[in-house]
Amino acid sequence: AQSVTQPDIHITVSEGASLELRCNYSYGATPYLFWYVQSPGQGLQLLLKYFSGDTLVQGIKGFEAEFKRSQSSFNLRKPSVHWSDAAEYFCAVGAGSGNTPLVFGKGTRLSVIA
Amino acid sequence: EAGVVQSPRYKIIEKKQPVAFWCNPISGHNTLYWYRQNLGQGPELLIRYENEEAVDDSQLPKDRFSAERLKGVDSTLKIQPAELGDSAVYLCASSTRTGAPEAFFGQGTRLTVV
Numbered sequence: 244a245q246s247v248t249q250p251d252i253h254i255t256v257s258e259g260a261s262l263e264l265r266c267n268y269s270y271g272a273t274p275y276l277f278w279y280v281q282s283p284g285q286g287l288q289l290l291l292k293y294f295s296g297d298t299l300v301q302g303i304k305g306f307e308a309e310f311k312r313s314q315s316s317f318n319l320r321k322p323s324v325h326w327s328d329a330a331e332y333f334c335a336v337g338a339g340s341g342n343t344p345l346v347f348g349k350g351t352r353l354s355v356i357a
Numbered sequence: 358e359a360g361v362v363q364s365p366r367y368k369i370i371e372k373k374q375p376v377a378f379w380c381n382p383i384s385g386h387n388t389l390y391w392y393r394q395n396l397g398q399g400p401e402l403l404i405r406y407e408n409e410e411a412v413d414d415s416q417l418p419k420d421r422f423s424a425e426r427l428k429g430v431d432s433t434l435k436i437q438p439a440e441l442g443d444s445a446v447y448l449c450a451s452s453t454r455t456g457a458p459e460a461f462f463g464q465g466t467r468l469t470v471v
Contacts, residue, residue, distance in 0.1 A: 247399075275458055277459070279462075284464075284467075285465075286361075287400070287450075289461070333399050335399075337458035337459075338458075344390055344405050344413065344460075345402075345458060347400050347401070348399050349398055349399050350397075350398070350399050
């Protein structure tokens with residue numbers, strides 16, 4: 244069965260600084276990987292996804308993530324953080340084809356300071 | 358395109374009372390999921406439907422939880438009787454049958470059991 248680890252529970256960055264959120268997954272084959280963002284009181288919004296091909300994927304709101312098979316990682320990055328990026332970020336892994344349910348990490352809470 | 362719609366957004370009930378949540382998935386999405394998100398945690402799958410059939414309900418506490426998806430569209434999730442530990446956000450998501458397991462989430466129902 245697949246699993247996801249997000250090592251950082253809470254990260255604080257200054258507005259304008261760069262950001263990297265870590266995600267490690269466990270799955271025996273090529274996974275489908277996702278990053279979702281959740282603002283307070285809201286549902287989950289998809290930021291980006293990796294299915295195959297180019298290992299650097301671009302998402303919405305200026306986010307990108309890089310799939311590294313050798314490290315079983317899918318870290319999320321943003322070159323310059325805005326105050327509105329403060330939220331909870333979840334990495335998720337899906338397996339196989341069809342509609343196997345996603346398995347989520349526990350999330351990383353991002354705080355942005357002036 | 359309308360997204361996944363859930364109601365109510367918030368619900369406060371006393372323990373031992375029943376409660377029900379409703380979900381309308383994205384039009385044309387065959388697969389529907391109910392996830393539970395405890396405070397400070399990632400979403401965890403409760404049940405997955407393919408059309409009107411529950412194909413994965415292994416994580417659903419069947420002594421008190423029930424779900425249905427009549428006509429393969431809308432779905433309801435019920436808890437009877439509710440316990441204090443059921444306080445959580447209940448998220449509904451949907452996806453298409455083809456391709457990778459990208460799920461689209463509703464805004465969730467925040468349940469508080471007092």
